[in-house]
Amino acid sequence: MRLRRRRRPERLTFLTRKGCSLCAEALPVVQQLAAAAGVPVDVRDVDADPADRARWTDHVPVVLLDGEQHSLWFVDEQALSRALRGR
Numbered sequence: 001m002r003l004r005r006r007r008r009p010e011r012l013t014f015l016t017r018k019g020c021s022l023c024a025e026a027l028p029v030v031q032q033l034a035a036a037a038g039v040p041v042d043v044r045d046v047d048a049d050p051a052d053r054a055r056w057t058d059h060v061p062v063v064l065l066d067g068e069q070h071s072l073w074f075v076d077e078q079a080l081s082r083a084l085r086g087r
Contacts, residue, residue, distance in 0.1 A: 007086050008037070008039070008084065008085060008086035009039055009065040009066045009083065009084065009086075010039070010040075010066055011039065011040055011041075011042060011065075011066055011067075012030065012034045012039050012040070012041045012042070012063060012064070012065055012084070013041075013042045013043075013044060013062075013063070013064040013067070014026075014027060014030050014031075014041055014042070014043045014044070014061060014062070014063055014064075015044050015045075015046045015052060015056055015060055015061060015062040015063075015064070016043060016044070016045060016046065016060055016061055017045060017046050017047055017060045018045065018047070020060050020061065022060070022061055022073060022074070023060055023061040026061045026063075026071075026074070026075045027043070027061070029075055029077060030061075030063060030075055030080065033077065033080055033081050033084055034084060036081075036084075037081070037084035037085055039084050046060050046062075059072050059073060060073075061073065061075070063075060063080065065083055065084075070083055
């Protein structure tokens with residue numbers, strides 16, 4: 001059996017909210033992992049866009065890889081690192 005390799009994401013979006021303590025803890029970790037993988041990070045305030053706010057409400061922090069949800073509330077460093085490397 002041959003394993004199919006996932007492609008490396010081109011962009012990571014981190015959805016946050018002012019005053020979110022989970023976001024404050026997760027953001028440096030996410031930025032470090034993304035920098036190590038060479039993946040740019042876009043940090044967005046969920047309350048700045050009505051569509052984001054309606055979709056994600058109080059589920060922040062959220063990590064999106066190429067627009068697809070990867071993490072919600074908490075970031076698993078190992079899983080994110082693998083995903084950023086395309087594994």
